[in-house]
Amino acid sequence: MIRIFLFVAAIFSSVNILAKEVIFPTVDNASIQADFTLRGPVGVILAHGAAFDKDSWGDIRERLIDKDFTVLAINFRGYGKSTLGDKQGALYEDILAGAQYLKEQGITQVGILGASMGASAAAEASVESEDKEINRMILLSPAFIAEPEKLKGYLLFIASEDEPSINAIKANFDKAPNNPKTLEILSGREHAQYIFTTKQKSTLTHLILTFLRKDEFSKKELVNAPDEVLKQEDTLKKSVLEQQDE
16 A cells, blocks of 8 residues: 555656747747746746757756746747747847746746857847846857856856857856856866766756855855865866956
8 A cells, every 4th residue: 555655656756847838939030949948936947058959958948947946948930830920030039038928937036058150049048138027048169259258146157167159158157247257177088068968967066056055145155165066076076266347
């Protein structure tokens, strides 16, 4: 009888974490397909890279849900069932529409985890957003940032030390405002979501969860952060933090 109860409980638990497919509009008349899992009051938008889609996040999506984050994994316009809008290539509108959708579901704080193309779109969404519309961002190997000096909210840049765009990523980080901001450099050469396929996966996951779960940031805490990360993750070869009052 106990075994039956545990089996049924496991089934219900598994069903409970399944995402609901939703479609919401953007201001330029695109329709964005996404997987939505409602949990706690803090939401995270997952913004994929050019070679990926909303289904590509794997374990990190499940870890976020396990930690009680509400998760919205979007398909950018032109991917899956998402349709194009009136503005050509306006991926940032997809993210802003996602943030609005989360607010309509009662989410009080919105964070973004963007990878490569998705990180670039997240950065542009941040620039175009209203104050405190997007509270924090993780930019994983951002492919391009047009106006890094205008980024809003708490910022975490993550990249591999030998990836081809590392110099551009560091330059964009240097130009970003200290809201505060953090730069984490991992050993290896893999780019963006591909880092999840390497031995750096656990380190990357730890950095993401720690950043999103932290209630408040201060400049002093960010200075001390690398030592804590290095103690917890032996595979982290280099952790670089910078502060710059702009």
